[in-house]
Amino acid sequence: IHRGGILYPRNTETRQVVPLDGLWNFVAPNITNPFVGFDQLWYRDSLKKIKDFDVHLMPVPASFNDITTDWKIRDHLGLVWYDRYFFVPKYWENEGRVWLRFGSISYAGQVWINGELLMSHEIGHLPFVGEVTGLLKFGQENLVTVSCDNTLLSDTIPQGKVEELVNGRLDLTYTFDFFNYAGIDRPVYLYTTPKTYIDDITVVTSHLKESTAILDFNVTVIGNDTSNLKCKITLIDKEFPILSTYEEASNCRGRLEVKHPKLWWPYLMHDEPGYQYTFKVELLNQNATIDAYSTPIGIRTLSWTNSSFTINDKPVYLHGFGRHEDSDIRGKGLDLPLVIRDHNLIKWIGANAYRTSHYPYAEEIMDVADELGIMIIDECPSVNTEIFSDSLLSKHKISLTELIKRDKNRPGVIMWSAANEPRTQYPAAKLYFKQIIDHIKSLDVTRPTTIVEAQSYNIVESSFYVDIISFNRYNGWYQYEGDLDVISYYVIKEAQAWHERFQKPVMMQEYGGDTLEGLHFLPSFIWSEEYQIQLMSEHFKAFDVLKERNFFIGEFIWNFADFKTAETYTRVGGNKKGIFTRQRQPKASAFFVRKRYWALAKEY
Numbered sequence: 001i002h003r004g005g006i007l008y009p010r011n012t013e014t015r016q017v018v019p020l021d022g023l024w025n026f027v028a029p030n031i032t033n034p035f036v037g038f039d040q041l042w043y044r045d046s047l048k049k050i051k052d053f054d055v056h057l058m059p060v061p062a063s064f065n066d067i068t069t070d071w072k073i074r075d076h077l078g079l080v081w082y083d084r085y086f087f088v089p090k091y092w093e094n095e096g097r098v099w100l101r102f103g104s105i106s107y108a109g110q111v112w113i114n115g116e117l118l119m120s121h122e123i124g125h126l127p128f129v130g131e132v133t134g135l136l137k138f139g140q141e142n143l144v145t146v147s148c149d150n151t152l153l154s155d156t157i158p159q160g161k162v163e164e165l166v167n168g169r170l171d172l173t174y175t176f177d178f179f180n181y182a183g184i185d186r187p188v189y190l191y192t193t194p195k196t197y198i199d200d201i202t203v204v205t206s207h208l209k210e211s212t213a214i215l216d217f218n219v220t221v222i223g224n225d226t227s228n229l230k231c232k233i234t235l236i237d238k239e240f241p242i243l244s245t246y247e248e249a250s251n252c253r254g255r256l257e258v259k260h261p262k263l264w265w266p267y268l269m270h271d272e273p274g275y276q277y278t279f280k281v282e283l284l285n286q287n288a289t290i291d292a293y294s295t296p297i298g299i300r301t302l303s304w305t306n307s308s309f310t311i312n313d314k315p316v317y318l319h320g321f322g323r324h325e326d327s328d329i330r331g332k333g334l335d336l337p338l339v340i341r342d343h344n345l346i347k348w349i350g351a352n353a354y355r356t357s358h359y360p361y362a363e364e365i366m367d368v369a370d371e372l373g374i375m376i377i378d379e380c381p382s383v384n385t386e387i388f389s390d391s392l393l394s395k396h397k398i399s400l401t402e403l404i405k406r407d408k409n410r411p412g413v414i415m416w417s418a419a420n421e422p423r424t425q426y427p428a429a430k431l432y433f434k435q436i437i438d439h440i441k442s443l444d445v446t447r448p449t450t451i452v453e454a455q456s457y458n459i460v461e462s463s464f465y466v467d468i469i470s471f472n473r474y475n476g477w478y479q480y481e482g483d484l485d486v487i488s489y490y491v492i493k494e495a496q497a498w499h500e501r502f503q504k505p506v507m508m509q510e511y512g513g514d515t516l517e518g519l520h521f522l523p524s525f526i527w528s529e530e531y532q533i534q535l536m537s538e539h540f541k542a543f544d545v546l547k548e549r550n551f552f553i554g555e556f557i558w559n560f561a562d563f564k565t566a567e568t569y570t571r572v573g574g575n576k577k578g579i580f581t582r583q584r585q586p587k588a589s590a591f592f593v594r595k596r597y598w599a600l601a602k603e604y
């Protein structure tokens with residue numbers, strides 16, 4: 001596995017990208033031995049030759065769980081196997097290096113090329129890449145085999161537990177409520193780079209004053225001999241090259257000064273939101289281009305105090321949702337029509353932000369948010385942590401390292417969320433989260449941090465370390481169910497108490513109630529569309545009071561859309577707290593929220 005940069009694969013003057021998405025062969029050995037496949041050396045040859053198990057056609061990218069009609073595949077625990085053949089052109093032999101990159105495998109994956117182990121990766125929802133040059137047969141068919149393990153334990157991110165049922169079947173339980181979808185759920189790319197290549201790029205807006213922006217950049221180059229190379233940086237304003245600079249390739253870091261920059265602004269805060277430049281890097285040997293790579297960047301700054309949060313020195317109020325990557329049939333698999341539909345709904349409803357609850361979303365989704373000016377609270381895959389240990393801590397740090405490496409240049413990412421609803425009332429959580437937040441700060445000081453809390457403000461210790469307080473609370477639902485008339489009292493009281501104890505800006509990250517579309521009651525009754533509207537309306541009253549108190553910086557509904565959960569009697573076909581259905585049609589509440597969100601936007 002490559003431990004360096006994780007730049008998204010792009011075609012450039014010097015690089016070629018070949019997607020390996022499509023139909024792969026798939027085997028889910030439904031027996032209790034977790035090593036089936038390894039012992040039989042399934043990676044040595046086509047899965048189609050296996051005798052004792054069914055071989056399915058499986059689309060990539062997709063979660064495998066809901067594709068077949070077999071509950072044993074939906075609820076499969078342990079290893080599943082994928083493979084496919086792909087052709088590598090002869091001329092690639094002279095291209096330099098060839099790489100294989102997975103946008104994510106959930107939860108853990110191992111990859112073989114032509115029977116040889118290439119790489120292993122643990123923690124879902126994060127990309128990984130390995131160099132395959134030495135393993136390929138050029139001008140021929142090659143075999144890629146993947147094993148994928150969805151087992152969650154006390155030292156995985158997130159945690160889960162395996163239990164053996166009376167009949168010997170292994171059953172996974174977990175305390176978070178979204179379904180534990182698994183598989184090769186994001187795009188797979190084969191791509192080339194030259195032998196000496198641009199491995200990573202970091203660009204930060206370090207100053208923004210009086211119509212001048214200073215961009216600090218750092219480019220990592222890998223190769224045998226970089227001493228004669230130059231590194232050329234061009235900042236392209238849509239079509240026109242506006243600024244160039246040259247650096248030594250071996251130490252390609254420096255600054256760009258941009259006069260009268262067009263800033264990246266959030267949606268609805270500006271008439272040209274989401275403005276991005278192209279940051280182009282070329283490695284030059286004399287006048288020959290050795291490698292070239294371009295990435296979009298936005299020019300913007302963030303700052304925060306104990307009661308405010310600003311972007312480009314303007315205070316922002318975040319109004320949006322928690323979301324999920326989730327849809328019928330493909331589960332958490334990347335689906336571009338769905339991604340665009342979702343963002344069209346986000347624009348329609350007038351939201352300016354969302355949280356990638358409860359794991360990093362696909363890079364393709366993040367691209368859309370950057371481009372539209374949607375602000376993202378970027379969450380790592382840690383959810384509902386109950387048992388704190390050193391091995392968990394080190395994996396949690398790895399997940400943050402990988403997330404920040406992936407998303408550090410994204411203007412849309414305005415905050416790092418270290419975890420959702422960890423049990424921060426436990427004494428062990430204190431030092432644990434101090435180390436987690438220190439770790440984030442060691443990687444990025446330009447964005448604020450948060451931990452999304454479910455515990456009461458008076459028993460939580462970890463919030464001393466974060467920059468922004470986030471809390472989830474289900475007034476009118478998990479507590480005071482049916483008592484709509486007390487909601488606003490409790491919301492105001494709690495937000496104020498968080499601020500008083502920790503002296504930080506506060507936002508409400510989750511509130512809501514399950515709602516079955518088409519269920520109507522007058523007067524409103526729990527689970528009806530009327531109840532959801534009233535529950536929100538009572539929250540809005542509280543938010544209007546809190547907004548006047550400055551420290552309150554945002555309101556997120558739980559959830560954007562209905563989503564699938566594990567099977568439990570509290571869920572009718574999944575979690576129904578969406579203001580859109582799982583098919584992305586509005587419930588009555590969506591029209592109600594829309595009025596508020598557009599009205600909030602007018603206040604900027």
Ligand code: GCB
Pocket residue numbers: 176177178358420421454472510558575577
């Ligand atoms: C929460 C969790 C979220 C759940 C939600 C619920 O507090 O953060 O993941 O889906 O409650 O609806 O129970």
